[in-house]
Amino acid sequence: MDIAKILKPEAVRVLAGMTSKKRLFQDLGEVAAAVYGLTAGVAVDGLLERESLGPTGVGHGIALPHARLEGLDRIVGVFVRLEKPMDFDSVDRQPVDLIFTLFAPKDSGVEHLKALALISRTMRDANVCAKLRANGQAATLYAILTENRPQAAA
Known part of the structure; x- marks a missing residue:
């Protein structure tokens, strides 16, 4: 599995003026609807439901919100870089500016976990994060x- 199979170029955005998680999730849902044909409200509800179990801010300015949804036939992603970091109740209490969101079929099981591991490995790479933070063009962020990076164990 590689990120290009999960993430379409048009699902990468740079956002300004984000003030709340709920507003961010609405924007993520709208992108997922526009790019992948998901129902925005269902995507937002899925993200909010998962977030209610515990924050998905994993530290170092990174959040990995995710949701399992009915009617989805494959795992898809949305990546957002925020121009201004926002509070995300992260484990290290640091504001978040890099958000990689996954939407998976309700019954995806192991595939969902593999996708989360792939995204987590990628986002744990300090060089990748530095490059993402240094660029403001969606096409560059997608690239x-x-x-291609060497694959290591999760």
């Missing part, structure tokens, strides 16, 4: 996220 950084999808460039």
